[in-house]
Amino acid sequence: MTTPGDDPTDATLLQRHVDGDPDAFSELVARHQDRLWAVAVRTTGDPEDASDALQEALISAFRRAGSFRGDAQVTTWLHRIVVNACLDRIRRRKAKATEPLPDDEDHRTELADHAPADDPAEASERRADVIAALRQLNEDQRAALVLVDMEGYSVDEAAEVLGCAPGTVKSRCARGRARLVPLLTSYRRNQPPSDDVEPPMPAVARRVAPSPGTSSQPGRSPT
Amino acid sequence: MTEPVHPSLEELAELHEGVLDAGRQLEVSAHLASCDECASATAALSEVGTVLTAAGSVPMPIPAERAASLQDALRRVSAERAAGVPSLDEQRDRPQRRRTAAARVRVPRWVSAAGAAAAVVLACYGGISLLHRGGPDQSSSAESSASGGRVAAARGDSSGAAPSPSPRSLASATPGKSAGELQTVTAKTLAAYAAELGSHPASGAAPPSCGPAAADLPHRSRAATIRWKGSPALVVVDLTRHRATVYSCSSAARLFSTGY
Numbered sequence: 011m012t013t014p015g016d017d018p019t020d021a022t023l024l025q026r027h028v029d030g031d032p033d034a035f036s037e038l039v040a041r042h043q044d045r046l047w048a049v050a051v052r053t054t055g056d057p058e059d060a061s062d063a064l065q066e067a068l069i070s071a072f073r074r075a076g077s078f079r080g081d082a083q084v085t086t087w088l089h090r091i092v093v094n095a096c097l098d099r100i101r102r103r104k105a106k107a108t109e110p111l112p113d114d115e116d117h118r119t120e121l122a123d124h125a126p127a128d129d130p131a132e133a134s135e136r137r138a139d140v141i142a143a144l145r146q147l148n149e150d151q152r153a154a155l156v157l158v159d160m161e162g163y164s165v166d167e168a169a170e171v172l173g174c175a176p177g178t179v180k181s182r183c184a185r186g187r188a189r190l191v192p193l194l195t196s197y198r199r200n201q202p203p204s205d206d207v208e209p210p211m212p213a214v215a216r217r218v219a220p221s222p223g224t225s226s227q228p229g230r231s232p233t
Numbered sequence: 234m235t236e237p238v239h240p241s242l243e244e245l246a247e248l249h250e251g252v253l254d255a256g257r258q259l260e261v262s263a264h265l266a267s268c269d270e271c272a273s274a275t276a277a278l279s280e281v282g283t284v285l286t287a288a289g290s291v292p293m294p295i296p297a298e299r300a301a302s303l304q305d306a307l308r309r310v311s312a313e314r315a316a317g318v319p320s321l322d323e324q325r326d327r328p329q330r331r332r333t334a335a336a337r338v339r340v341p342r343w344v345s346a347a348g349a350a351a352a353v354v355l356a357c358y359g360g361i362s363l364l365h366r367g368g369p370d371q372s373s374s375a376e377s378s379a380s381g382g383r384v385a386a387a388r389g390d391s392s393g394a395a396p397s398p399s400p401r402s403l404a405s406a407t408p409g410k411s412a413g414e415l416q417t418v419t420a421k422t423l424a425a426y427a428a429e430l431g432s433h434p435a436s437g438a439a440p441p442s443c444g445p446a447a448a449d450l451p452h453r454s455r456a457a458t459i460r461w462k463g464s465p466a467l468v469v470v471d472l473t474r475h476r477a478t479v480y481s482c483s484s485a486a487r488l489f490s491t492g493y
Contacts, residue, residue: 064303072307156289180252181250184247185243188278195284
């Protein structure tokens with residue numbers, strides 16, 4: 011039990027909340043909201059989705075606090091609920107498939123806005139690039155990389171947050187990093203000839219005039 | 234062409250993480266040892282990790298207006314909890330909520346105005362008033378009472394029905410038990426009471442009259458109203474974990490919990 015002067019631990023705050031303290035949960039959230047926000051933005055790749063997922067997750071955590079068993083860190087538990095809410099949201103969006111992810115440019119400004127004043131513009135630009143690059147991955151790879159490479163979680167902790175085996179986290183990280191190489195580094199693999207499945211269309215072919223009347227849709231043949 | 238086929242970037246990354254399968258691991262490591270191209274690729278993979286870590290180390294504080302709306306939302310749910318609105322999980326609870334809403338229409342305004350009355354209590358009054366009235370909605374009231382009966386033993390186990398304590402038919406199964414005759418349970422007797430309630434759901438227990446606010450009812454659970462330190466309280470018995478938890482009916486706070 012902490013004395014009133016001490017900063018209560020996360021677990022104490024959560025217990026106070028369960029015991030009916032109306033402000034304890036807000037205090038707990040205020041402590042961790044920046045980190046949870048960062049995870050949500052990086053996992054969803056979109057501030058609007060991140061905001062919705064974070065709110066949904068934390069209200070759910072508020073209500074489910076009584077089921078927290080104390081066998082995990084409170085922060086791990088909160089991360090798990092937030093990451094899962096983000097993944098649910100991404101999957102729901104995919105399932106609908108009518109609502110494309112918002113355009114990068116809309117959010118670059120917001121993502122870059124919150125850099126500390128001494129952060130060079132270049133760094134915040136790079137951060138927006140990282141988020142844009144992460145969005146090219148599937149959500150499982152992205153969530154694993156956000157936790158392990160960006161948030162500094164150990165593989166075991168990330169596995170606990172994601173509810174999968176540590177080996178699965180490692181695989182997802184490995185595959186995700188491989189996909190990010192061309193997006194985030196200057197390295198370009200020498201393509202073996204067999205990989206050139208779809209060579210870029212030669213300029214001369216593109217210049218072949220489409221059939222009359224359909225000039226706005228090059229390549230479409232009249233039916 | 235005798236030029237060796239390079240392992241893919243993915244394989245190099247998997248080798249680095251130690252998740253490449255054993256046979257391939259030997260081949261790829263042997264190749265890597267003598268291939269500059271693949272050494273560069275491996276360096277690029279590490280660079281990805283470095284770039285991500287650097288980006289992750291830049292603080293990304295939540296924008297003030299988003300933090301404010303988050304705290305507003307939490308204040309709202311906190312106020313709901315303080316008012317005793319049961320916090321049954323809204324996602325799972327949808328069918329039940331619809332019934333509750335239907336029932337609420339028939340509840341006199343003053344009952345709704347009581348506001349703090351738990352939704353389950355409203356559902357109870359609503360169910361009774363549906364039965365008394367009959368009328369054009371007969372079929373839906375029949376469905377409503379049938380569903381009410383199904384969950385009446387307050388078991389939250391099947392068919393997606395919310396684990397909502399529905400006191401009505403439990404009450405009719407135990408005539409004569411009124412709120413004035415709540416069984417007094419103490420910290421010492423709770424375990425025995427829970428075991429009893431767990432094995433005989435309708436054995437004279439008073440129907441639950443308030444909902445827990447701090448926790449969802451577990452999936453397989455039974456609930457009843459008891460007298461705890463002189464005041465009405467809700468006991469929720471988790472049949473899976475063999476755990477009984479007591480909630481205050483007035484403040485919805487969790488008062489006590491024990492295994493049994």
